[in-house]
Amino acid sequence: MSKTMPAHDHQITDFQQHQRAFTQWIRHPNTAPIPDQIESRRMQTYRDLIFNNVSSFIEHTYPITQAMLPSETWAMLIDNFFKYGQCDSPYYYDISLHFREFLNQEPQEEFKNKGVEDTEYKKTSNLIQQTHHCYPWLKELLQYEWMALYVDMTETLWLDDTFGSKPVPEPTLLKFKMLNKDIPITLKTTCWVLAYQYPVHTWSQDNAPARPEIAPTCLLIFRNQDFQMRVFSLHPLWAYLIELIQTKTACTIHHLIQQLSIATQYTEKASRTEVKALIKWLLSINLFHIQADSLI
Known part of the structure; x- marks a missing residue:
């Protein structure tokens, strides 16, 4: 057994050396020597x-x-x-x-x-x-x-609105309840909030600017139920709030209002108006996860 081990190790070494010579030539055909017998x-x-x-x-x-x-x-x-x-x-x-x-x-x-x-x-x-x-x-x-x-390629879940046996509220009433209760806020799927110095989301193969100009942009990106990527331009304040929703456990409307007031020195009334506007928008793009228990 011990007599065959050195030969076996030698064969592995030869193979590895040959493999390295092979890949080196693939990468550098102008300078690396071509492997033997090929x-x-x-x-x-x-x-x-x-x-x-x-x-x-x-x-x-x-x-x-x-x-x-x-x-x-x-x-x-x-x-x-x-x-x-x-x-x-x-x-x-x-x-x-x-x-x-x-x-x-x-x-x-x-x-x-x-x-x-x-x-x-x-x-x-x-x-x-x-x-x-x-x-x-x-x-x-x-x-x-x-x-x-x-x-x-990323595996993400899409949460359906859960009303159980209860009837689906009329849209106007639903929006009223959503905006006037300190309920937990959850999005239906994973989102990415990105900030760029250039408006890269407006460029395409057929619409490529010759001299791109700086235009700071915040984007919200997610995959919808049809497995298509959706991209929305965001106000920086909304980008900040959506980041809070995704990173804080059991984030509530009250928490968003409080954090926005601290970050911007807005009055509570102004912060509440901004948060309500965001929730309305999230509802409009079907990204706000509605749970019946939170509307009782």
């Missing part, structure tokens, strides 16, 4: 297949980013990600996340201890820094476009 034609075919798969996942997730960047810059970013990016997840859909992280990380943090030659490190580092300098909206647009994939 035709260059076959290696190139395999590399093209992997590169095209990686590119397609990225382009599918970030079509607006691709449209707004010069084609040469976009191609160089994907090429550098393919060479030096690290994908730790086994899921294909995470390739897009790793691409975003690759572009957003500090170059020194991303490439140190990766075995990247100094000259190549400088080229890649300079490319990423220069791209962010020329296109300061890039980080926010990447994050916003990635949210579409994230919201689609």
Whole structure:
């Protein structure tokens, strides 16, 4: 038994070395030696297949980013990600996340201890820094476009309104009760409140501004019952209140009014008016979870 172990270990080491040589050539075909006993034609075919798969996942997730960047810059970013990016997840859909992280990380943090030659490190580092300098909206647009994939893949529940055996209240009466009782506030599903310096939600492949201007924006994002991502622009105060609703256990109307008064120095009357306006709006987009017990 002991006599066969060294040979077995040696075989594993040989395989690992061959595998490393294989992946190194896939990433760096112009500098890495081609693995032994493999035709260059076959290696190139395999590399093209992997590169095209990686590119397609990225382009599918970030079509607006691709449209707004010069084609040469976009191609160089994907090429550098393919060479030096690290994908730790086994899921294909995470390739897009790793691409975003690759572009957003500090170059020194991303490439140190990766075995990247100094000259190549400088080229890649300079490319990423220069791209962010020329296109300061890039980080926010990447994050916003990635949210579409994230919201689609995330498991979320949708709570139906619960009236039990009781009749559904007439809408006007329902709204009156909702706005005049200190009831617990619950949303029907998980929401994301995001803040951007640029109005990225207004951009598209066909409507990409030549010179994007700063316009601070708060957004509410969630997936509706039809599994479609909904995006709404929010006033910053409403963004703050919705964050409170989602983060505080058993959040009530009274608590929202109290916290809004503290944060803004509004009078209690002004805060109550603002909170009621928010609740009316949440009811209008079917995001407010109504429970019969809370209306008794």
